[in-house]
Amino acid sequence: MLEPAGTADRLATAQQAYARTRRGSNRRRKAAQRIGALHAKVARQRRDHAHKTARALVTNADLLVMEDLRTVNMIRRPAPRPDGNGGHLPNGAAAKAGLNRSILDAGWGVFTSVLESKAEEAGRVLLLVNPANTSRTCAQCGHCDAVNRTSQAVFACVACNHTTNADVNAAINILRAGTVRRSA
Numbered sequence: 001m002l003e004p005a006g007t008a009d010r011l012a013t014a015q016q017a018y019a020r021t022r023r024g025s026n027r028r029r030k031a032a033q034r035i036g037a038l039h040a041k042v043a044r045q046r047r048d049h050a051h052k053t054a055r056a057l058v059t060n061a062d063l064l065v066m067e068d069l070r071t072v073n074m075i076r077r078p079a080p081r082p083d084g085n086g087g088h089l090p091n092g093a094a095a096k097a098g099l100n101r102s103i104l105d106a107g108w109g110v111f112t113s114v115l116e117s118k119a120e121e122a123g124r125v126l127l128l129v130n131p132a133n134t135s136r137t138c139a140q141c142g143h144c145d146a147v148n149r150t151s152q153a154v155f156a157c158v159a160c161n162h163t164t165n166a167d168v169n170a171a172i173n174i175l176r177a178g179t180v181r182r183s184a
């Protein structure tokens, strides 16, 4: 888990509270301060978690392979509606999901740069590979099909019946792509 979900929820709640206040009011100023404090807390938790996770990975592996998600994020990231104060206007559940999503995306960026610097310090190889089809390809037989991914958690190949955790299946494909690139 990359994200302190509790803080993200509290941030969404604080932004909804902010939207209910009147411009120039005391409550609005207090609500804005609370949003700022929560943003700082999210950033701090994200940084701590990124350092801890990256340290463990670099200690335990010589080769690190990640999906290059930079372009994917640019496409998928929901468009935020800036409120002019560095925050986002709330829009019910959709806005909350979008907010959590954008926090996750930003967290991934922080994690990637922390891992990059730790890998370099320790002399480890870190490769970024194309994320296309990593989650829909069977790591066992290579069959690529969107219906292989029956849910967010489960991978079940329609060609060979191989069934496993969807993240584990994708991780094997990602590692394989990196191994191929390294030996090329």
Ligand SMILES: [Zn+2]
Pocket: 138, 139, 140, 141, 142, 143, 157, 158, 159, 160, 161, 162
């Ligand atoms: Zn298969």
